[in-house]
Amino acid sequence: QVQLQESGPGLVKPSQTLSLTCTVSGGSISSGSYYWNWIRQPAGKGLQWIGRVYTSGSTNYNPSLKSPVTMSVDTSKNQFSLKLSSVTAADTAVYYCARGYCSGGSCPIDYWGQGTLVTVSS
Protein backbone atom coordinates (compact mmCIF):
# COMPACT_ATOMS: atom_id res chain seq x y z
CA GLN A 1 0.00 0.00 0.00
CA VAL A 2 1.51 3.28 -1.11
CA GLN A 3 1.61 6.05 1.48
CA LEU A 4 2.48 9.70 1.01
CA GLN A 5 3.49 12.11 3.76
CA GLU A 6 3.90 15.85 3.43
CA SER A 7 6.46 17.73 5.51
CA GLY A 8 7.63 21.31 5.79
CA PRO A 9 7.12 24.56 7.69
CA GLY A 10 3.60 25.30 8.81
CA LEU A 11 4.20 29.05 8.81
CA VAL A 12 5.74 31.10 6.02
CA LYS A 13 6.16 34.86 5.89
CA PRO A 14 4.68 36.86 3.01
CA SER A 15 7.01 37.28 0.01
CA GLN A 16 9.07 34.28 1.11
CA THR A 17 9.22 30.79 -0.44
CA LEU A 18 6.95 27.96 0.65
CA SER A 19 8.81 24.64 0.53
CA LEU A 20 7.22 21.24 1.04
CA THR A 21 8.45 17.69 0.62
CA CYS A 22 6.43 14.55 0.05
CA THR A 23 7.92 11.23 1.13
CA VAL A 24 6.58 8.16 -0.64
CA SER A 25 6.62 4.81 1.15
CA GLY A 26 5.37 1.37 0.23
CA GLY A 27 6.81 1.52 -3.26
CA SER A 28 9.49 3.13 -5.37
CA ILE A 29 8.74 6.58 -6.71
CA SER A 30 10.45 5.49 -9.92
CA SER A 31 8.42 2.36 -10.61
CA GLY A 32 5.47 2.32 -12.94
CA SER A 33 4.02 5.09 -15.05
CA TYR A 34 3.21 7.43 -12.21
CA TYR A 35 3.20 11.16 -11.85
CA TRP A 36 3.36 13.11 -8.61
CA ASN A 37 1.02 15.97 -7.81
CA TRP A 38 0.62 18.86 -5.45
CA ILE A 39 -2.93 20.00 -4.73
CA ARG A 40 -4.11 22.57 -2.22
CA GLN A 41 -7.32 23.48 -0.45
CA PRO A 42 -7.94 26.78 1.36
CA ALA A 43 -10.05 26.43 4.49
CA GLY A 44 -13.68 25.85 3.61
CA LYS A 45 -12.98 25.92 -0.12
CA GLY A 46 -12.42 23.53 -2.99
CA LEU A 47 -9.43 21.71 -4.38
CA GLN A 48 -6.91 23.45 -6.61
CA TRP A 49 -4.38 21.48 -8.65
CA ILE A 50 -0.96 23.11 -8.42
CA GLY A 51 1.08 20.88 -10.69
CA ARG A 52 2.74 17.55 -11.26
CA VAL A 53 6.20 16.14 -11.74
CA TYR A 54 7.34 12.94 -13.40
CA THR A 55 10.38 10.98 -12.28
CA SER A 56 12.00 12.07 -15.57
CA GLY A 57 11.90 15.58 -14.15
CA SER A 58 9.24 16.75 -16.58
CA THR A 59 6.69 19.10 -15.01
CA ASN A 60 3.30 20.67 -15.65
CA TYR A 61 2.06 23.62 -13.62
CA ASN A 62 -1.31 25.32 -13.24
CA PRO A 63 -1.05 28.49 -15.34
CA SER A 64 -3.60 30.26 -13.14
CA LEU A 65 -1.33 30.33 -10.11
CA LYS A 66 -0.02 33.78 -9.27
CA SER A 67 3.03 32.60 -7.34
CA PRO A 68 5.88 30.99 -9.32
CA VAL A 69 6.00 27.19 -8.84
CA THR A 70 8.87 24.74 -8.99
CA MET A 71 8.58 20.97 -8.52
CA SER A 72 11.32 18.38 -8.44
CA VAL A 73 11.92 14.71 -7.68
CA ASP A 74 14.66 13.05 -5.64
CA THR A 75 14.49 9.37 -6.55
CA SER A 76 17.32 8.47 -4.16
CA LYS A 77 15.18 9.62 -1.24
CA ASN A 78 11.83 8.55 -2.73
CA GLN A 79 10.65 12.13 -2.39
CA PHE A 80 9.28 14.94 -4.48
CA SER A 81 9.02 18.58 -3.56
CA LEU A 82 7.18 21.84 -4.11
CA LYS A 83 8.48 25.39 -4.00
CA LEU A 84 6.09 28.31 -4.23
CA SER A 85 7.81 31.68 -4.40
CA SER A 86 6.72 35.15 -3.30
CA VAL A 87 3.77 33.81 -1.35
CA THR A 88 0.88 35.89 -0.09
CA ALA A 89 -1.94 35.24 2.36
CA ALA A 90 -3.91 33.79 -0.55
CA ASP A 91 -1.50 30.84 -0.56
CA THR A 92 -2.66 29.78 2.91
CA ALA A 93 -4.14 26.32 2.52
CA VAL A 94 -3.89 22.63 3.27
CA TYR A 95 -1.39 21.22 0.80
CA TYR A 96 -1.74 17.64 -0.39
CA CYS A 97 0.75 15.53 -2.25
CA ALA A 98 -0.77 12.79 -4.35
CA ARG A 99 0.08 10.06 -6.85
CA GLY A 100 -1.49 9.74 -10.26
CA TYR A 101 -1.17 7.32 -13.11
CA CYS A 102 -2.25 7.27 -16.72
CA SER A 103 -3.94 4.33 -18.39
CA GLY A 104 -6.16 4.12 -21.42
CA GLY A 105 -6.11 7.88 -21.81
CA SER A 106 -7.37 8.48 -18.28
CA CYS A 107 -5.11 9.91 -15.59
CA PRO A 108 -6.73 9.58 -12.16
CA ILE A 109 -5.12 10.59 -8.88
CA ASP A 110 -5.34 7.49 -6.74
CA TYR A 111 -3.32 8.04 -3.55
CA TRP A 112 -3.28 11.17 -1.41
CA GLY A 113 -1.24 12.28 1.56
CA GLN A 114 -2.98 13.40 4.73
CA GLY A 115 -2.33 17.05 3.93
CA THR A 116 -0.38 19.73 5.75
CA LEU A 117 -1.59 23.19 6.69
CA VAL A 118 0.60 26.05 5.57
CA THR A 119 -0.21 29.52 6.82
CA VAL A 120 1.26 32.61 5.21
CA SER A 121 1.49 35.32 7.81
CA SER A 122 4.00 37.75 9.25
Next chain:
Amino acid sequence: SFDLTQPPSTSVSPGQTASITCSGDKLGDKFACWYQQKPGQSPVLVIYQDNKRPSGIPERFSGSNSGNTATLTISGTQPMDEADYYCQAWDSATGVFGGGTTLTVL
Protein backbone atom coordinates in the same frame (compact mmCIF):
# COMPACT_ATOMS: atom_id res chain seq x y z
CA SER B 1 -9.61 28.60 -19.54
CA PHE B 2 -11.37 25.30 -18.99
CA ASP B 3 -13.72 25.34 -16.01
CA LEU B 4 -15.83 22.68 -14.34
CA THR B 5 -19.08 23.73 -12.69
CA GLN B 6 -20.87 21.79 -9.94
CA PRO B 7 -23.92 22.67 -7.88
CA PRO B 8 -22.79 23.79 -4.40
CA SER B 9 -25.06 21.39 -2.58
CA THR B 10 -27.66 18.69 -2.90
CA SER B 11 -29.57 16.48 -0.51
CA VAL B 12 -31.02 12.99 -0.64
CA SER B 13 -32.97 10.71 1.67
CA PRO B 14 -31.30 7.51 2.82
CA GLY B 15 -31.87 4.69 0.37
CA GLN B 16 -32.67 7.04 -2.51
CA THR B 17 -30.55 7.90 -5.54
CA ALA B 18 -28.29 10.94 -5.51
CA SER B 19 -27.02 12.55 -8.71
CA ILE B 20 -24.28 15.15 -8.84
CA THR B 21 -23.51 16.93 -12.09
CA CYS B 22 -20.31 18.47 -13.40
CA SER B 23 -20.43 20.73 -16.45
CA GLY B 24 -17.66 21.85 -18.74
CA ASP B 25 -17.20 22.72 -22.39
CA LYS B 26 -17.08 19.43 -24.33
CA LEU B 27 -16.37 17.58 -21.11
CA GLY B 28 -17.58 14.39 -22.79
CA ASP B 29 -14.47 14.51 -24.98
CA LYS B 30 -12.32 14.14 -21.88
CA PHE B 31 -12.25 11.59 -19.09
CA ALA B 32 -13.84 12.59 -15.79
CA CYS B 33 -12.91 11.47 -12.30
CA TRP B 34 -14.80 11.92 -9.04
CA TYR B 35 -13.39 12.30 -5.54
CA GLN B 36 -15.16 12.01 -2.20
CA GLN B 37 -13.93 14.10 0.72
CA LYS B 38 -15.27 13.78 4.24
CA PRO B 39 -14.60 16.47 6.86
CA GLY B 40 -11.00 16.51 8.04
CA GLN B 41 -9.98 13.78 5.59
CA SER B 42 -8.09 13.60 2.32
CA PRO B 43 -10.02 13.09 -0.91
CA VAL B 44 -10.68 9.54 -2.09
CA LEU B 45 -11.01 8.52 -5.74
CA VAL B 46 -14.46 6.98 -6.27
CA ILE B 47 -14.82 7.06 -10.07
CA TYR B 48 -12.20 7.25 -12.82
CA GLN B 49 -12.31 7.08 -16.60
CA ASP B 50 -15.91 8.36 -16.47
CA ASN B 51 -17.48 5.22 -15.04
CA LYS B 52 -14.92 2.90 -13.48
CA ARG B 53 -14.73 2.16 -9.77
CA PRO B 54 -11.40 1.65 -7.99
CA SER B 55 -11.03 -1.43 -5.87
CA GLY B 56 -12.91 -1.07 -2.60
CA ILE B 57 -15.46 1.48 -3.83
CA PRO B 58 -19.03 0.19 -3.40
CA GLU B 59 -21.07 -0.70 -6.47
CA ARG B 60 -23.65 1.95 -5.57
CA PHE B 61 -21.24 4.53 -7.00
CA SER B 62 -21.44 4.96 -10.77
CA GLY B 63 -20.60 7.60 -13.32
CA SER B 64 -21.37 8.78 -16.82
CA ASN B 65 -20.02 11.48 -19.11
CA SER B 66 -21.48 12.80 -22.34
CA GLY B 67 -21.74 16.11 -24.13
CA ASN B 68 -20.93 18.84 -21.64
CA THR B 69 -21.91 16.99 -18.47
CA ALA B 70 -20.47 14.27 -16.27
CA THR B 71 -22.69 12.77 -13.60
CA LEU B 72 -21.91 10.90 -10.41
CA THR B 73 -24.76 8.68 -9.27
CA ILE B 74 -25.06 7.08 -5.86
CA SER B 75 -27.77 4.44 -5.73
CA GLY B 76 -29.24 3.48 -2.38
CA THR B 77 -27.43 6.35 -0.69
CA GLN B 78 -26.24 5.64 2.83
CA PRO B 79 -25.58 8.12 5.65
CA MET B 80 -21.86 7.35 5.31
CA ASP B 81 -21.98 8.85 1.79
CA GLU B 82 -22.51 12.33 3.21
CA ALA B 83 -19.45 14.23 1.99
CA ASP B 84 -18.11 16.75 -0.49
CA TYR B 85 -17.71 15.44 -4.03
CA TYR B 86 -15.35 16.90 -6.61
CA CYS B 87 -15.19 16.18 -10.31
CA GLN B 88 -11.86 16.47 -12.08
CA ALA B 89 -10.61 16.37 -15.64
CA TRP B 90 -7.49 17.24 -17.59
CA ASP B 91 -7.39 20.19 -19.95
CA SER B 92 -4.35 19.19 -21.95
CA ALA B 93 -1.68 18.94 -19.22
CA THR B 94 -3.52 21.01 -16.61
CA GLY B 95 -5.59 19.39 -13.89
CA VAL B 96 -8.95 21.05 -13.28
CA PHE B 97 -11.28 20.43 -10.34
CA GLY B 98 -14.91 21.40 -10.09
CA GLY B 99 -15.89 23.61 -7.18
CA GLY B 100 -17.31 20.69 -5.23
CA THR B 101 -20.80 19.60 -4.20
CA THR B 102 -21.81 18.97 -0.61
CA LEU B 103 -24.07 15.93 -0.41
CA THR B 104 -26.35 15.85 2.61
CA VAL B 105 -28.13 12.62 3.48
CA LEU B 106 -31.22 13.35 5.53
